[in-house]
Amino acid sequence: MLKEFKRHIDQNFPFLRGNSILLACSGGLDSVTLAYLCKQLDFRITLAHCNFNLRGEESNGDEAFVRNLAADLRAGIEVKSFDVTEYIKIHVGSVQMAARELRYKWFNELLESGRFGYLLTAHHADDALETFLINLSRGTGIDGLSGILAQNGKIIRPLLPFSRIHIGSYAQVERLEWREDSSNLETKYLRNKIRHDVVPGMKKMHPAFLDSFIRTQNHLKDSVRLLEGIVTETRKRIFVEQEDRCSIAIAELEKLEPLEGYLYALFNAYGFSEWDDVKGLLSALSGKEVRSRTHRLVKDREHLILTKIKDRGEDKVTLIKDLANLSVPIPLKFETVKTHQKTNANVIFVDKEKLNYPLLLRKWQKGDYFYPFGMRGKKKLSKYFKDEKIDVVSKENQWLLCSGDDIVWVVGRRPDERYRVDDDTQNILKISLLV
Structure with missing residues (x-):
């Protein structure tokens, strides 16, 4: 198996050589075998072990075993202890899902620290088959049937081409020691039920079932790549980025x-x-x-x-009377000027004496109306938005600069006629939206 593993690495993951590698190690057969194989190839590995404290002394025994394994392999060691029960109280979900979320959250933190280039996990061909059957039983698209990815960013699964029997045979020949997780025998979990009850029956009916499955899944992966190309082109054609x-x-x-x-x-x-x-x-x-x-x-x-979906934050912001410039939620600049120019979408000029302080910056609400600049009479904002063909999302994000109950400016669009500069204006206020 070592020769096959080396060939697989050289063909698909040569960049692992010379990198600092984090290897997820439970202490079970699969991860222990992966650790020995990597050490045989002189990889610089650090074992990462999660103690979920779900099986009492057995969990602590697993941790001790992995620490000793790291010492034997002259590898680094990272251990994290978790309170899964407490996590479930806050986040809800199954024990398996909680453990997975906690495990990968920690793994990602270790990767983001910059100390490690990649994370290796010991998923193999039988794991891929079990995942396929789980997804099939729940109803899924082609993505769910195409299987576990050999590489997903910095996470790599180098044992995927190998079966559990293949891995076990290598471990026995090499006289490796590992830990057995007693919970793996409990068929109350769906994966274990598929592993112990469903898959053996399939292999009994068709001894080459796993090999046939691997070929089928490779075909599915090719189909996914073909589909992704079509979808990417379709998305480029009809999704307009704004x-x-x-x-x-x-x-x-x-x-x-x-x-x-x-x-x-x-x-x-x-x-x-x-x-x-x-x-x-x-x-x-x-x-x-x-x-x-x-x-x-x-x-x-x-x-x-x-x-x-994002936090809309505060819908109201009070502006102080001295009209200090604003940076959030939108950047506004206030200047007293001697002359005015033509108003545009992002710059308006108003009669400063007509304003009542403090001004208010808020989102639009149903029933709002204003007197559009250059027009006589008032207009509901909903009608203005419709006439201007402003979309739903833009309406939700629209800010209004208000003086009391009056709208002074539909910010970035149109000012109010009542606050325009006229022949009687003594003080001119220039308001700019900085874009």
């Missing part, structure tokens, strides 16, 4: 066939999962939206608008 958002023409989406497949491929990366709701947006009224944990998709007339 500062903090993407605008997607609904008419262009509706031309795609099969529509449901394209919607999944285009929006899955943004965390959406309620696909009936996403499809429903195409024919919904303006203002309807669907949210994932990280993004929102809003219907706006003939478009869908994709934005990140």
